[in-house]
Amino acid sequence: MEHLENSRVKGVYSEALVRSLNGYDHDPAVPRTLQNPWTRERAQSLADGGNRHREPLFIEGRPYAHPRISVPNPRPAEIQLDGETLHLARYGPRGAHYSRTTPPVEWIPEP
Incomplete structure (x- = not known):
């Protein structure tokens, strides 16, 4: 389907x-x-x-998609999986790639 x-x-x-x-x-x-x-x-x-459009989930450091979970489209910025928080690192043609490291905080200069 x-x-x-x-x-x-x-x-x-x-x-x-x-x-x-x-x-x-x-x-x-x-x-x-x-x-x-x-x-x-x-x-x-x-x-x-x-x-419901769902896409495969990849975790940084693993060469294959996670076998038990997929993510909806649009992809959430964070997900909980096996007791840990994963952060959306990038989105590629094969699916969403999540990382265990938090994304960098954007620095905004003060006026």
Whole structure:
């Protein structure tokens, strides 16, 4: 679902789609009946989850994305992970990169 945008729940009326969704459980006697239909709430929950754009999280010093967590878009400046605070270091084409070190404080000269 990562390449889909604006997912929404709609009824299924195509016999071919019903047959595909049923798979081996398809009953030719009732060609337009889903064998294991989802509730509207479950389908809407899946659609809403796909509509939230999330991006992989990288931690400075590790060559791979964190396997358990992704961040929403826009990315938060700080996140809590395993009891430590991580700060957004940069954003790259593959995702958000966080660091354990705090970002530098901008110096503003006094007038």
